[in-house]
Amino acid sequence: MSLDTVVKDIREEANARAEDIRSEGETRAEEIESAAEADAEEIRADAEAEVDREIDQLREQRLSSAKLEAKQKRLEARRDVLGEVREAVEDELATLEGDTREDLTRDLLEAASEEFDEGNDVNVYGRSDDAELLESIVTDYDGYEYAGEVDCLGGVVVESDQSRVRVNNTFDSVLEDVWEDNLQGISNRLFEQ
Template sequence: MSLDTVVEDIREEAHARAEDIRETGETRAEEIESAAEADAEEIVAEAEAEADREIEQLREQRLSSAKLEAKQKRLEARRDVLGNVREEVEAELASLEDDTREELTRDLLDAASSEFDEDDDVSVYGRSDDRELIESILADYDGYEFAGEYDCLGGVVVESEQSRVRVNNTFDSVLEDVWEDNLREISTQLFDQ
Protein backbone atom coordinates (compact mmCIF):
# COMPACT_ATOMS: atom_id res chain seq x y z
CA MET A 1 0.00 0.00 0.00
CA SER A 2 1.27 3.23 -0.94
CA LEU A 3 1.08 6.38 0.95
CA ASP A 4 -1.36 7.84 -1.57
CA THR A 5 -3.67 4.91 -1.08
CA VAL A 6 -3.54 5.29 2.71
CA VAL A 7 -4.22 9.01 2.42
CA GLU A 8 -7.04 8.26 0.00
CA ASP A 9 -8.50 5.66 2.40
CA ILE A 10 -8.24 8.05 5.34
CA ARG A 11 -9.79 10.76 3.23
CA GLU A 12 -12.68 8.50 2.18
CA GLU A 13 -13.12 7.31 5.73
CA ALA A 14 -13.13 10.94 6.95
CA HIS A 15 -15.67 11.87 4.25
CA ALA A 16 -17.82 8.89 5.21
CA ARG A 17 -17.60 9.85 8.90
CA ALA A 18 -18.29 13.48 8.06
CA GLU A 19 -21.29 12.34 5.98
CA ASP A 20 -22.52 10.20 8.90
CA ILE A 21 -22.03 13.07 11.34
CA ARG A 22 -23.79 15.45 8.96
CA GLU A 23 -26.72 13.04 8.49
CA THR A 24 -26.88 12.41 12.25
CA GLY A 25 -26.74 16.19 12.83
CA GLU A 26 -29.48 16.81 10.28
CA THR A 27 -31.62 14.06 11.78
CA ARG A 28 -30.99 15.44 15.25
CA ALA A 29 -31.72 19.00 14.05
CA GLU A 30 -34.99 17.81 12.49
CA GLU A 31 -35.92 16.06 15.74
CA ILE A 32 -35.10 19.18 17.75
CA GLU A 33 -36.99 21.38 15.29
CA SER A 34 -39.97 18.99 15.34
CA ALA A 35 -39.95 18.91 19.16
CA ALA A 36 -39.66 22.70 19.29
CA GLU A 37 -42.59 23.06 16.89
CA ALA A 38 -44.64 20.60 18.99
CA ASP A 39 -43.70 22.53 22.15
CA ALA A 40 -44.59 25.81 20.43
CA GLU A 41 -47.96 24.40 19.32
CA GLU A 42 -48.60 23.13 22.85
CA ILE A 43 -47.63 26.54 24.33
CA VAL A 44 -49.91 28.32 21.85
CA ALA A 45 -52.76 25.89 22.62
CA GLU A 46 -52.26 26.39 26.38
CA ALA A 47 -52.10 30.18 25.94
CA GLU A 48 -55.29 30.11 23.86
CA ALA A 49 -57.01 27.90 26.44
CA GLU A 50 -55.87 30.21 29.27
CA ALA A 51 -57.06 33.24 27.30
CA ASP A 52 -60.43 31.52 26.73
CA ARG A 53 -60.67 30.72 30.46
CA GLU A 54 -59.84 34.31 31.39
CA ILE A 55 -62.35 35.64 28.86
CA GLU A 56 -65.04 33.31 30.22
CA GLN A 57 -64.19 34.23 33.81
CA LEU A 58 -64.27 37.95 32.97
CA ARG A 59 -67.58 37.49 31.15
CA GLU A 60 -69.05 35.65 34.16
CA GLN A 61 -67.79 38.36 36.54
CA ARG A 62 -69.28 41.12 34.41
CA LEU A 63 -72.52 39.21 34.03
CA SER A 64 -72.63 38.61 37.79
CA SER A 65 -71.90 42.30 38.46
CA ALA A 66 -74.59 43.35 36.01
CA LYS A 67 -77.11 41.00 37.64
CA LEU A 68 -76.20 42.28 41.11
CA GLU A 69 -76.51 45.90 39.96
CA ALA A 70 -79.87 45.16 38.35
CA LYS A 71 -81.04 43.45 41.54
CA GLN A 72 -79.93 46.42 43.64
CA LYS A 73 -81.75 48.83 41.33
CA ARG A 74 -84.87 46.66 41.51
CA LEU A 75 -84.67 46.66 45.32
CA GLU A 76 -84.15 50.43 45.39
CA ALA A 77 -87.16 50.89 43.09
CA ARG A 78 -89.22 48.61 45.34
CA ARG A 79 -88.11 50.54 48.42
CA ASP A 80 -89.10 53.78 46.68
CA VAL A 81 -92.52 52.38 45.76
CA LEU A 82 -93.06 51.06 49.30
CA GLY A 83 -91.98 54.44 50.68
CA ASN A 84 -94.47 56.19 48.40
CA VAL A 85 -97.25 53.81 49.42
CA ARG A 86 -96.41 54.41 53.08
CA GLU A 87 -96.47 58.19 52.54
CA GLU A 88 -99.86 57.91 50.84
CA VAL A 89 -101.23 55.85 53.74
CA GLU A 90 -99.87 58.42 56.22
CA ALA A 91 -101.47 61.24 54.21
CA GLU A 92 -104.79 59.36 54.24
CA LEU A 93 -104.55 58.85 58.00
CA ALA A 94 -103.71 62.51 58.58
CA SER A 95 -106.73 63.62 56.55
CA LEU A 96 -109.36 61.24 57.95
CA GLU A 97 -112.85 62.71 58.16
CA ASP A 98 -114.25 63.86 61.52
CA ASP A 99 -116.53 60.90 62.27
CA THR A 100 -113.94 58.31 61.28
CA ARG A 101 -111.20 60.18 63.15
CA GLU A 102 -113.39 60.40 66.28
CA GLU A 103 -114.28 56.71 66.14
CA LEU A 104 -110.64 55.61 65.74
CA THR A 105 -109.39 58.04 68.41
CA ARG A 106 -112.07 56.82 70.83
CA ASP A 107 -111.14 53.15 70.13
CA LEU A 108 -107.44 53.88 70.69
CA LEU A 109 -108.17 55.74 73.94
CA ASP A 110 -110.42 52.90 75.16
CA ALA A 111 -107.67 50.37 74.42
CA ALA A 112 -105.09 52.50 76.26
CA SER A 113 -107.35 53.14 79.29
CA SER A 114 -107.39 49.41 80.12
CA GLU A 115 -103.76 49.82 81.22
CA PHE A 116 -104.60 52.29 84.01
CA ASP A 117 -106.28 52.01 87.42
CA GLU A 118 -109.58 53.82 88.01
CA ASP A 119 -108.11 56.31 90.48
CA ASP A 120 -105.11 57.25 88.29
CA ASP A 121 -104.70 60.79 87.03
CA VAL A 122 -104.17 60.21 83.33
CA SER A 123 -102.55 62.61 80.90
CA VAL A 124 -103.49 62.35 77.24
CA TYR A 125 -101.43 63.79 74.40
CA GLY A 126 -102.46 64.07 70.77
CA ARG A 127 -102.10 65.88 67.50
CA SER A 128 -102.58 69.64 67.80
CA ASP A 129 -105.36 69.62 65.18
CA ASP A 130 -107.21 66.98 67.25
CA ARG A 131 -107.16 68.90 70.54
CA GLU A 132 -110.89 69.76 70.51
CA LEU A 133 -111.80 66.23 69.43
CA ILE A 134 -109.71 64.65 72.19
CA GLU A 135 -111.04 67.03 74.84
CA SER A 136 -114.61 66.22 73.83
CA ILE A 137 -113.89 62.47 74.08
CA LEU A 138 -112.14 62.93 77.46
CA ALA A 139 -115.36 64.39 78.88
CA ASP A 140 -116.50 60.74 79.12
CA TYR A 141 -113.45 59.73 81.22
CA ASP A 142 -112.95 60.60 84.90
CA GLY A 143 -109.43 61.66 85.83
CA TYR A 144 -108.31 62.08 82.20
CA GLU A 145 -107.15 65.40 80.79
CA PHE A 146 -105.54 66.68 77.61
CA ALA A 147 -101.91 67.35 78.56
CA GLY A 148 -100.47 68.68 75.33
CA GLU A 149 -99.48 68.13 71.77
CA TYR A 150 -97.77 65.08 70.40
CA ASP A 151 -96.31 65.04 66.89
CA CYS A 152 -98.29 62.30 65.17
CA LEU A 153 -100.86 61.58 62.47
CA GLY A 154 -103.63 61.13 65.04
CA GLY A 155 -104.57 58.94 67.96
CA VAL A 156 -103.32 59.36 71.51
CA VAL A 157 -100.40 58.89 73.86
CA VAL A 158 -101.66 58.15 77.35
CA GLU A 159 -99.63 58.14 80.57
CA SER A 160 -100.03 58.21 84.31
CA GLU A 161 -97.57 59.19 87.03
CA GLN A 162 -99.18 56.82 89.55
CA SER A 163 -98.91 53.63 87.50
CA ARG A 164 -95.80 54.76 85.60
CA VAL A 165 -97.28 53.49 82.37
CA ARG A 166 -97.13 55.16 78.99
CA VAL A 167 -99.20 53.81 76.09
CA ASN A 168 -98.54 55.01 72.56
CA ASN A 169 -101.75 54.43 70.63
CA THR A 170 -101.12 56.87 67.82
CA PHE A 171 -102.05 56.21 64.22
CA ASP A 172 -98.29 56.19 63.60
CA SER A 173 -97.61 53.36 66.06
CA VAL A 174 -100.56 51.31 64.79
CA LEU A 175 -99.45 51.88 61.19
CA GLU A 176 -95.90 50.82 62.10
CA ASP A 177 -97.14 47.56 63.64
CA VAL A 178 -99.48 46.82 60.74
CA TRP A 179 -96.80 47.77 58.21
CA GLU A 180 -94.16 45.50 59.76
CA ASP A 181 -96.60 42.60 60.19
CA ASN A 182 -97.83 42.85 56.60
CA LEU A 183 -94.81 44.10 54.67
CA ARG A 184 -94.29 40.77 52.90
CA GLU A 185 -97.93 40.65 51.81
CA ILE A 186 -97.83 44.29 50.71
CA SER A 187 -94.71 43.61 48.66
CA THR A 188 -96.27 40.52 47.14
CA GLN A 189 -99.37 42.43 46.09
CA LEU A 190 -97.35 45.28 44.65
CA PHE A 191 -94.58 43.39 42.88
CA ASP A 192 -95.50 39.77 42.23
CA GLN A 193 -97.81 39.66 39.27
Protein backbone atom coordinates in the same frame (compact mmCIF):
# COMPACT_ATOMS: atom_id res chain seq x y z
CA MET B 1 -0.97 -0.85 -0.52
CA SER B 2 0.23 2.45 -1.58
CA LEU B 3 0.16 5.62 0.33
CA ASP B 4 -2.27 7.11 -2.13
CA THR B 5 -4.64 4.26 -1.51
CA VAL B 6 -4.32 4.68 2.25
CA VAL B 7 -4.91 8.41 1.97
CA LYS B 8 -7.82 7.75 -0.33
CA ASP B 9 -9.28 5.20 2.08
CA ILE B 10 -8.79 7.58 5.02
CA ARG B 11 -10.40 10.40 3.03
CA GLU B 12 -13.29 8.25 2.03
CA GLU B 13 -13.66 7.05 5.56
CA ALA B 14 -13.39 10.64 6.86
CA ASN B 15 -15.89 11.82 4.25
CA ALA B 16 -18.24 8.97 5.12
CA ARG B 17 -17.80 9.74 8.79
CA ALA B 18 -18.36 13.46 8.13
CA GLU B 19 -21.43 12.60 6.06
CA ASP B 20 -22.72 10.41 8.91
CA ILE B 21 -22.04 13.19 11.44
CA ARG B 22 -23.69 15.76 9.17
CA SER B 23 -26.64 13.44 8.59
CA GLU B 24 -26.91 12.74 12.33
CA GLY B 25 -26.62 16.48 12.98
CA GLU B 26 -29.38 17.24 10.48
CA THR B 27 -31.54 14.48 11.94
CA ARG B 28 -30.86 15.77 15.45
CA ALA B 29 -31.51 19.35 14.34
CA GLU B 30 -34.82 18.26 12.75
CA GLU B 31 -35.73 16.42 15.97
CA ILE B 32 -34.84 19.49 18.07
CA GLU B 33 -36.73 21.76 15.65
CA SER B 34 -39.72 19.41 15.68
CA ALA B 35 -39.66 19.20 19.48
CA ALA B 36 -39.34 23.01 19.71
CA GLU B 37 -42.27 23.43 17.31
CA ALA B 38 -44.31 20.94 19.37
CA ASP B 39 -43.36 22.80 22.58
CA ALA B 40 -44.21 26.11 20.94
CA GLU B 41 -47.56 24.72 19.77
CA GLU B 42 -48.27 23.39 23.27
CA ILE B 43 -47.29 26.74 24.83
CA ARG B 44 -49.48 28.57 22.29
CA ALA B 45 -52.40 26.21 22.96
CA ASP B 46 -51.92 26.63 26.74
CA ALA B 47 -51.76 30.42 26.34
CA GLU B 48 -54.92 30.41 24.20
CA ALA B 49 -56.67 28.21 26.75
CA GLU B 50 -55.58 30.54 29.56
CA VAL B 51 -56.77 33.58 27.60
CA ASP B 52 -60.10 31.82 26.96
CA ARG B 53 -60.40 31.00 30.69
CA GLU B 54 -59.62 34.61 31.61
CA ILE B 55 -62.15 35.87 29.06
CA ASP B 56 -64.78 33.47 30.40
CA GLN B 57 -63.97 34.46 33.98
CA LEU B 58 -64.12 38.17 33.12
CA ARG B 59 -67.39 37.64 31.24
CA GLU B 60 -68.80 35.75 34.27
CA GLN B 61 -67.66 38.50 36.64
CA ARG B 62 -69.19 41.21 34.48
CA LEU B 63 -72.39 39.23 34.08
CA SER B 64 -72.58 38.65 37.84
CA SER B 65 -71.85 42.31 38.46
CA ALA B 66 -74.55 43.38 36.00
CA LYS B 67 -77.05 40.96 37.55
CA LEU B 68 -76.22 42.23 41.03
CA GLU B 69 -76.55 45.85 39.91
CA ALA B 70 -79.89 45.09 38.24
CA LYS B 71 -81.10 43.33 41.39
CA GLN B 72 -80.02 46.28 43.54
CA LYS B 73 -81.83 48.70 41.22
CA ARG B 74 -84.98 46.53 41.35
CA LEU B 75 -84.80 46.45 45.15
CA GLU B 76 -84.22 50.20 45.27
CA ALA B 77 -87.20 50.76 42.98
CA ARG B 78 -89.31 48.47 45.17
CA ARG B 79 -88.21 50.37 48.29
CA ASP B 80 -89.15 53.61 46.57
CA VAL B 81 -92.58 52.28 45.63
CA LEU B 82 -93.13 50.89 49.13
CA GLY B 83 -92.07 54.27 50.54
CA GLU B 84 -94.58 56.01 48.28
CA VAL B 85 -97.33 53.61 49.36
CA ARG B 86 -96.43 54.19 53.00
CA GLU B 87 -96.53 57.97 52.49
CA ALA B 88 -99.91 57.68 50.78
CA VAL B 89 -101.26 55.68 53.74
CA GLU B 90 -99.84 58.24 56.18
CA ASP B 91 -101.47 61.04 54.17
CA GLU B 92 -104.79 59.19 54.27
CA LEU B 93 -104.52 58.73 58.03
CA ALA B 94 -103.56 62.36 58.60
CA THR B 95 -106.54 63.61 56.60
CA LEU B 96 -109.18 61.34 58.14
CA GLU B 97 -112.12 63.44 59.28
CA GLY B 98 -115.43 63.30 61.03
CA ASP B 99 -116.90 60.17 62.55
CA THR B 100 -114.16 57.91 61.20
CA ARG B 101 -111.43 59.92 62.94
CA GLU B 102 -113.49 60.16 66.15
CA ASP B 103 -114.30 56.43 66.18
CA LEU B 104 -110.66 55.43 65.66
CA THR B 105 -109.46 57.89 68.31
CA ARG B 106 -112.06 56.60 70.81
CA ASP B 107 -111.05 52.98 70.10
CA LEU B 108 -107.37 53.77 70.62
CA LEU B 109 -108.05 55.67 73.88
CA GLU B 110 -110.28 52.83 75.12
CA ALA B 111 -107.56 50.27 74.38
CA ALA B 112 -104.97 52.42 76.15
CA SER B 113 -107.21 52.97 79.20
CA GLU B 114 -107.08 49.23 79.97
CA GLU B 115 -103.50 49.79 81.14
CA PHE B 116 -104.47 52.23 83.90
CA ASP B 117 -106.10 51.65 87.28
CA GLU B 118 -109.26 53.48 88.29
CA GLY B 119 -108.57 56.68 90.12
CA ASN B 120 -105.29 57.36 88.30
CA ASP B 121 -104.77 60.83 86.97
CA VAL B 122 -104.23 60.16 83.27
CA ASN B 123 -102.83 62.60 80.73
CA VAL B 124 -103.84 62.24 77.11
CA TYR B 125 -101.74 63.69 74.31
CA GLY B 126 -102.55 63.86 70.62
CA ARG B 127 -102.16 65.69 67.37
CA SER B 128 -102.64 69.45 67.71
CA ASP B 129 -105.43 69.43 65.10
CA ASP B 130 -107.30 66.87 67.27
CA ALA B 131 -107.18 68.95 70.48
CA GLU B 132 -110.88 69.78 70.43
CA LEU B 133 -111.84 66.18 69.62
CA LEU B 134 -109.62 64.81 72.42
CA GLU B 135 -110.94 67.33 74.96
CA SER B 136 -114.48 66.14 74.23
CA ILE B 137 -113.55 62.43 74.34
CA VAL B 138 -111.66 62.57 77.66
CA THR B 139 -114.79 63.91 79.40
CA ASP B 140 -116.13 60.34 79.16
CA TYR B 141 -113.29 59.12 81.43
CA ASP B 142 -112.85 59.96 85.14
CA GLY B 143 -109.44 61.42 85.95
CA TYR B 144 -108.46 61.84 82.28
CA GLU B 145 -107.49 65.16 80.79
CA TYR B 146 -106.12 66.42 77.51
CA ALA B 147 -102.54 67.42 78.33
CA GLY B 148 -101.21 68.74 75.06
CA GLU B 149 -99.93 67.86 71.68
CA VAL B 150 -97.58 65.19 70.40
CA ASP B 151 -96.22 64.96 66.87
CA CYS B 152 -98.26 62.21 65.20
CA LEU B 153 -100.80 61.47 62.48
CA GLY B 154 -103.58 61.02 65.02
CA GLY B 155 -104.55 58.76 67.88
CA VAL B 156 -103.34 59.15 71.45
CA VAL B 157 -100.38 58.87 73.78
CA VAL B 158 -101.63 58.18 77.29
CA GLU B 159 -99.63 58.28 80.51
CA SER B 160 -100.04 58.39 84.25
CA ASP B 161 -97.56 59.41 86.92
CA GLN B 162 -99.12 57.04 89.48
CA SER B 163 -98.63 53.89 87.46
CA ARG B 164 -95.59 55.12 85.51
CA VAL B 165 -97.15 53.69 82.37
CA ARG B 166 -97.06 55.29 78.95
CA VAL B 167 -99.12 53.87 76.10
CA ASN B 168 -98.47 54.96 72.54
CA ASN B 169 -101.65 54.31 70.58
CA THR B 170 -101.05 56.77 67.79
CA PHE B 171 -102.00 56.11 64.19
CA ASP B 172 -98.24 56.09 63.57
CA SER B 173 -97.54 53.26 66.01
CA VAL B 174 -100.51 51.22 64.77
CA LEU B 175 -99.43 51.78 61.17
CA GLU B 176 -95.87 50.73 62.04
CA ASP B 177 -97.10 47.46 63.59
CA VAL B 178 -99.47 46.72 60.72
CA TRP B 179 -96.83 47.68 58.16
CA GLU B 180 -94.18 45.41 59.67
CA ASP B 181 -96.61 42.51 60.08
CA ASN B 182 -97.85 42.81 56.49
CA LEU B 183 -94.85 44.13 54.58
CA GLN B 184 -94.18 40.84 52.82
CA GLY B 185 -97.82 40.55 51.73
CA ILE B 186 -97.88 44.17 50.59
CA SER B 187 -94.68 43.65 48.63
CA ASN B 188 -95.99 40.44 47.06
CA ARG B 189 -99.18 42.17 46.01
CA LEU B 190 -97.41 45.18 44.55
CA PHE B 191 -94.71 43.18 42.80
CA GLU B 192 -96.43 39.94 41.78
CA GLN B 193 -94.00 37.85 39.78
